[in-house]
Amino acid sequence: MESVGAVVAHIQGLSGSFDEVAHLHSLLKQSEDYLTSQGPRLALFLEQLDPAKHSLGYLFLLDACSSGQISREQAHGFLLSVVDFINCCSVEQIRLAPDKFISVCKRFKDQVMDLQVPIQGVAPLRTAVRKLQSSSEHLTTLHSDFLLLCILAKCYKTGLSILEEDIFEVDHPKDLFLYCYYGGMINIGLKRLGKALEYLQNAVTAPMTSLNSIAVEAYKKYILVSLIHNGQVPSFPKYTSVTAQRNLKTYTQLYIDLASCYAAGKFSELEMFIQTNLEKFQNDSNLGLAKQVLASLYKRNIQRLTQTYLTLSLQDIANTVQLKTAKEAEMHVLQMIQDGEIHATINQKDGMVSFHEDPEQYKTCDMIEHIDTSIQRLMTLSRKLRSIDEHISCDPAYLTKVGKERPKFDFDEFDPVPHKFL
Structure with missing residues (x-):
């Protein structure tokens, strides 16, 4: 088994042409288990590499040294290393090992969340998304991580830079569901309720053979935003999967009942319903929206009057x-x-x-x-x-x-x- 020093020497000597980097990739894959076992020691060797010139090798070492538990003392150095790497790494090299790049970025996201500084991860993850994408139409697994940090940091407008692109390529179904769900939440934060409904509806109507929790949570918010924005909840579009049509209402009965109470148009009854189920809405992180539904009933009832009186x-x-x-x-x-x-x-x-x-x-x-x-x-x-x-x-x-x-x-x-x- 080669020493870490020998691996570093290979990285330094084989990071030139495409053929060299391809050969280096093969060698690094053979050394993966060894590098993982040497995880804590690898941070020192990273200093011998240029993240821009030796991107592939740097990525393998960075992935290996962060695969274990990262203490709070080590976290700061890890974050700086990842930010520097994301900003200057070679797109051609990191795309040879996309899974490792994704793994490092997700650990980075977890760290900024654990340290409760999500705003520090917003710009780096946006850059990571751009470098991982094959085109602007490609939805990567990092999209949802970036959008989550935008929500936690309340950087809603920053999230729009990704959301305003049309998506036609998806790597994994879960990525699409999370992208639509978080996209809906960002548009809710920006008070763009019409756009929020589009994203939430996409999460609800996306093809599925079995119900998932993301679609359930999206439908809860879809009901609330529909009431606030339109005063009613539309029926499922024809292209909605049979799975969603049969099962979603079972898991969102509280919200179906809320919509029925709203349709009755009596403010006091709706207020009592929300107060009675206050804890349930709170547990779903939907209490704020539920209160907006209550406030919107005044507007909806005034609009009804315009249809009757001059x-x-x-x-x-x-x-x-x-x-x-x-x-x-x-x-x-x-x-x-x-x-x-x-x-x-x-x-x-x-x-x-x-x-x-x-x-x-x-x-x-x-x-x-x-x-x-x-x-x-x-x-x-x-x-x-x-x-x-x-x-x-x-x-x-x-x-x-x-x-x-x-x-x-x-x-x-x-x-x-x-x-x-x-």
């Missing part, structure tokens, strides 16, 4: 939606007008509210530009899906599988072609 006094609004005073009703109406949730004017003299139709005529330059951007994006998506479909249709593995599953047709099963068409 004018109404502030006091009548307060009485109908169970607000204490006309002044509170005025504040709610003003906020809803400002947010574009209703169209109305308030007569300060007599305290009357006049409700109006939506003034949007969809003919302004901004609206036309918005529609054009949406159309262009859909056309790009259509071309991409067509390309993927063509690629799959030519995949030998897919054709073999389909060929085995497709029943062989017997010509006798078909009606004969009439002679006049021959």
Whole structure:
């Protein structure tokens, strides 16, 4: 068995051309067990390597020396080593050992969480994602770790730099579920509830043969955000898996009951329901959203009034939606007008509210530009899906599988072609 010094010498001498690095990779794989056994000693040898020039070897040693328990005294040095490595490592070299790169990055993520300094991991993990990705359409297993640190550090806008990219390649199903779930949470933090619903719905409707806890938690938040944003929970889309449609409601009955209580429109009853189940919502980390659902009921009831009345006094609004005073009703109406949730004017003299139709005529330059951007994006998506479909249709593995599953047709099963068409 070669000494650590000999391994380091190989790393220093075989980090030039692609062929050299490929040969080095083979040697390092043969030395894995030995390097792991020497874990605590390897930190000293890392100092002899340049993480930019000797990236592959540095990665193997860094992985081996961090595979055991990392004490709080060692943690600071480990974090500095990983940050320096991620920032300057060679993309070509680390992609020869992606599993090790992922392993080191995940340990790094665990350390910043244990030390309760998640913000220190946000920028390095974003760089790690970029270096691991084969393209911007590739969802790596590090995406969810990066998004989790963004949530813990409340760096929601930083998370958008990853979330705004269209994803077409996924390594593992769990990565997709976590990506959608955390994406929903980041958009909730930014008050982009419409976008949050898109991500949470993707987690709920993604193909699955057995129910998973991520989809269950996503559906709980999906119900709450739907009530806040739309005032109702839509039924499952047709493409939702049978597994999800049959089982999700069983595991989210509390939230189904909340939606039913919300639909009744009585503030006092909804308030009592949330208060009764306060601990359950708290245990799910959904109490804040549940309280927002309660607050949104005022707005939803005021919106219902716009469908029935042309004018109404502030006091009548307060009485109908169970607000204490006309002044509170005025504040709610003003906020809803400002947010574009209703169209109305308030007569300060007599305290009357006049409700109006939506003034949007969809003919302004901004609206036309918005529609054009949406159309262009859909056309790009259509071309991409067509390309993927063509690629799959030519995949030998897919054709073999389909060929085995497709029943062989017997010509006798078909009606004969009439002679006049021959």
